[in-house]
Every structure is written in structure tokens, then in C-alpha cells.
Amino acid sequence: MPAKCERCQKEKWVTILSAMNEDMICVECLGEEKKHPRYKEAKLMMELESWKGNHDYPGLFAGQRYPFSVPHGSVVTPKNKCMKKGAV
Numbered sequence: 001m002p003a004k005c006e007r008c009q010k011e012k013w014v015t016i017l018s019a020m021n022e023d024m025i026c027v028e029c030l031g032e033e034k035k036h037p038r039y040k041e042a043k044l045m046m047e048l049e050s051w052k053g054n055h056d057y058p059g060l061f062a063g064q065r066y067p068f069s070v071p072h073g074s075v076v077t078p079k080n081k082c083m084k085k086g087a088v
């Protein structure tokens with residue numbers, strides 16, 4: 001049974017976990033995702049968490065629906081995000 005791509009809703013034999021959130025997506029959607037201005041940042045964050053042993057990291061855009069919104073102004077660096085998180 002083919003799996004359904006959680007992004008384009010098409011039935012696909014191959015689905016891959018998104019690097020940006022928890023969606024299981026097809027190759028075509030992965031190609032689209034790679035064009036996102038924050039894809040590299042999201043992928044880096046995921047790799048970083050993986051190295052730390054956190055394999056349950058849901059992704060930088062967890063809980064959001066594609067296309068992910070890009071905030072105006074400067075990009076929030078992972079370092080700032082951690083500091084913000086620690087302060088709460």
C-alpha cells in the first residue's frame with residue numbers, strides 16, 4: 001500500500017520525513033521544501049538535535065502547515081532561540 005504524502009495528499013510509494021517539521025512527504029515535496037529560505041537552518045537544527053541524542057526533535061516548523069511563513073526582518077538564529085527558551 002502506498003503512503004499518502006502529508007503535504008500534497010498524493011499517494012506515493014516513497015515518503016521521507018521532512019527536515020522542517022514532522023510531515024512525511026514525497027520526493028517532489030522535498031524538492032519544494034529545499035527551496036525554502038529557511039530549509040538549511042531547519043535541517044541544521046534537526047542535525048544538531050540528533051547529534052545531541054534528541055531523536056524526537058519535531059523540527060523548526062513543527063505544528064505548522066507548509067508553506068511555512070517566513071518572518072520579516074532578520075532570521076532567528078538557533079542560538080537566540082535557545083536563549084529565549086531558557087529564559088521562559
Ligand SMILES: [Zn+2]
Nearest residue numbers: 005008026029
Ligand atoms: Zn507530496
